[in-house]
Structure formats: structure tokens, C-alpha cells
Amino acid sequence: MRMVNETWSMESITCPYHGWRWGKDGVLQSAQDAEVDFSQGNPCGALSLIELRCDRWGGFVGYTMDDDGPELRDYLAPMPALYRNHPMDAAVRVAWYRIKVDANWKFVTDNFSESYHTRTAHPQVPPWIDQDVDSGRHEMWPAGHGRTVQPMRPSLSDRPPEGVDHIFRHILSAWDIEPDAYETYEDFALQGWRDLKAAKQRLWKERGYLHYEHMSDEEITDSPHTVIFPNVTISFLPDNLIFFRSEPVKDEPEKCWFDLWCMAFPVEGQDEVESIMAGPKPLREAMACEHCDFDGGQGVPELAGQIVYQDMELAEKMQAGMHSRGYRDAHLSDQETRVRFFHKVLNDWIEGRKP
Numbered sequence: 001m002r003m004v005n006e007t008w009s010m011e012s013i014t015c016p017y018h019g020w021r022w023g024k025d026g027v028l029q030s031a032q033d034a035e036v037d038f039s040q041g042n043p044c045g046a047l048s049l050i051e052l053r054c055d056r057w058g059g060f061v062g063y064t065m066d067d068d069g070p071e072l073r074d075y076l077a078p079m080p081a082l083y084r085n086h087p088m089d090a091a092v093r094v095a096w097y098r099i100k101v102d103a104n105w106k107f108v109t110d111n112f113s114e115s116y117h118t119r120t121a122h123p124q125v126p127p128w129i130d131q132d133v134d135s136g137r138h139e140m141w142p143a144g145h146g147r148t149v150q151p152m153r154p155s156l157s158d159r160p161p162e163g164v165d166h167i168f169r170h171i172l173s174a175w176d177i178e179p180d181a182y183e184t185y186e187d188f189a190l191q192g193w194r195d196l197k198a199a200k201q202r203l204w205k206e207r208g209y210l211h212y213e214h215m216s217d218e219e220i221t222d223s224p225h226t227v228i229f230p231n232v233t234i235s236f237l238p239d240n241l242i243f244f245r246s247e248p249v250k251d252e253p254e255k256c257w258f259d260l261w262c263m264a265f266p267v268e269g270q271d272e273v274e275s276i277m278a279g280p281k282p283l284r285e286a287m288a289c290e291h292c293d294f295d296g297g298q299g300v301p302e303l304a305g306q307i308v309y310q311d312m313e314l315a316e317k318m319q320a321g322m323h324s325r326g327y328r329d330a331h332l333s334d335q336e337t338r339v340r341f342f343h344k345v346l347n348d349w350i351e352g353r354k355p
């Protein structure tokens with residue numbers, strides 16, 4: 001009997017057929033007539049569900065049905081080593097969504113494997129994360145994982161008009177750096193970013209940014225947007241972990257479930273945090289997952305204008321475009337190489353060639 005139909009959290013698992021209840025450790029907790037009608041003896045405490053292979057990394061639980069598959073850490077390599085400095089289990093999930101989107105599950109990895117669309121689709125980003133073509137570093141690993149590391153500083157190509165308030169000014173000021181001290185925009189962006197590294201390394205402890213303790217200069221001021229093959233993306237920002245995952249909807253290849261978790265590293269004295277993808281949030285665990293249909297945006301009006309909302313809008317339109325008679329194949333720029341790489345590894349799996 002299938003006992004669980006949805007990805008969900010629960011305190012115990014109850015079989016809908018005869019009502020046997022199993023604990024989270026897999027042991028049978030209660031059964032009807034347990035003490036009086038089993039000549040073999042009371043099954044409670046004696047029977048367990050069959051175990052499957054599972055392991056943990058960074059507070060996440062991974063499992064596999066494959067007895068011959070690799071260990072979780074080997075599968076994820078090199079991520080556990082790359083992100084060893086992030087105290088991942090300390091992050092607090094402040095926003096928790098599961099959104100049904102009218103797009104194939106692969107849209108998530110396609111979208112998060114390139115930043116070439118950012119200057120068009122997310123104009124709020126370049127003043128804050130450098131989107132210039134030569135600023136990003138693209139990395140790929142044989143198992144299909146990849147990441148793009150971009151400096152968290154203003155792009156030089158997309159300058160806000162004079163007189164418009166600049167987010168990077170506030171970021172510098174927050175770390176005791178005078179934004180008006182720079183003579184040129186280039187200095188403001190480039191030297192400001194270097195000064196920010198130094199200020200953060202100097203002040204993190206007294207400011208309560210205890211999660212910086214082991215982080216490198218790159219980790220405290222850059223954005224490594226990381227895809228774990230095939231369907232998980234994690235953005236390891238200095239103060240946030242943003243987790244995205246897609247899952248296919250059974251029998252509906254043009255729909256998927258899209259999970260969005262915004263996690264923040266607690267900072268002493270802060271009770272509100274910027275969730276990056278869902279706006280300001282109280283610094284506490286989201287108690288329940290918001291289930292919704294994207295529905296052209298109407299299902300999540302509170303996310304309107306957020307980066308991730310813009311991506312979901314694009315995904316639905318792109319899915320429709322896949323059916324156009326005018327569509328042949330993607331003509332990709334070099335900075336979109338990871339999109340091609342993702343599909344190559346995926347095709348290898350489908351055709352029986354393990355990486």
C-alpha cells in the first residue's frame with residue numbers, strides 16, 4: 001500500500017489501509033488489535049519499514065533507491081568541499097514555497113545555468129551582482145554539476161542614471177565605507193568591492209556575522225550560483241542560501257513543481273532578514289510550506305517583482321515557445337555553455353552512458 005503521496009513533512013506515517021502507524025525511525029508504533037490478535041506476538045516495536053540508503057549533507061537529507069549508486073558525498077562532489085566554510089545547518093528557512101509552474105522541470109536548471117538573461121529579465125540585479133561578460137567564472141564538473149561565480153558589486157555596463165539611489169552605496173555604508181569617497185564609478189564598483197572585503201573581514205565578529213568565521217574573501221562578497229545535477233540549484237550568498245528544486249508532475253511533462261526555500265544565516269541583533277527572493281522576512285523558520293499554482297503570477301502575488309517570479313513568468317512563455325514552428329534549437333553564447341553541458345550530461349544518462 002502506498003502510504004505517502006506527496007513530498008511533505010509529518011510526525012508519523014499512517015497506512016490508509018489498516019491504520020498501522022509508523023514512526024519517523026520506521027518502527028511500527030501502533031496497530032489495531034496489536035496485543036490481542038497476533039499469535040506471532042505484538043508487532044509494535046518489532047516491525048520496521050524497509051530502510052533505504054540515505055545520508056545527510058549541510059542539513060539536507062539525500063536518499064536513493066539504488067543499492068549500487070554512489071555515496072551522497074561522492075555524488076555531490078566537489079560541493080561539500082567547495083562549501084565547507086558555509087555553516088549550512090545554521091541557516092534558517094524564512095520562506096518556503098512549492099509552486100506548480102506550466103513548464104517542464106528542466107526549466108529550472110536551464111534558467112539557473114546562465115546569467116546571460118539577467119540584464120534583460122532582472123534589471124534590478126546588475127547594480128548589485130556584476131553581470132558583465134568577463135566578470136563571471138563558469139565551472140563544470142563531469143557529474144553534471146556546475147556553477148557561475150559573480151562578484152557582488154555593480155556591473156560597469158549597466159549604470160543607473162545619475163541621481164538614482166544606488167543599492168551598493170547602502171551596502172558600503174553598512175560596513176563603514178564612505179561611498180562618496182570614490183572619484184569614479186569604476187572606483188566605486190571595483191575598489192569599493194575590495195574595500196568591502198577588507199571591512200567584512202575586519203568587522204564580522206563585532207557585527208555578529210558569525211557565519212563569516214571560516215569564509216574566504218570570495219565567499220563574503222561573491223555569488224556562486226550552483227547547480228547540483230540534475231534539478232537542484234543553491235545560491236551560496238554570503239548571508240543567504242537560496243535553494244531551488246524542480247520535480248516533474250506525473251504524466252504532465254509541461255508542468256513541474258518548483259520548490260523555493262529562502263534561508264538566512266542568523267546575525268546577532270537582527271530579527272528581520274532580506275530573503276533575497278521573497279522580500280524582507282522575520283528571522284524565524286517558516287512554519288508551513290505555501291503550496292500554490294503560479295497561474296501566470298496570480299497564485300503568488302506577494303512575489304511579484306522578485307527575481308524568481310520573473311523567472312517563472314519566462315519559463316511559462318518559453319515552454320509555449322517550444323511548440324512554435326519557428327523553434328529549432330538554442331543558439332547559445334559562451335556564457336551559456338552550462339546549458340548545453342546540462343543537456344549533454346542528461347542525454348548521456350538517458351542513453352545509458354553514466355558520467
Ligand SMILES: [Fe+2]
Nearest residue numbers: 111121122311
Ligand atoms: Fe533568471
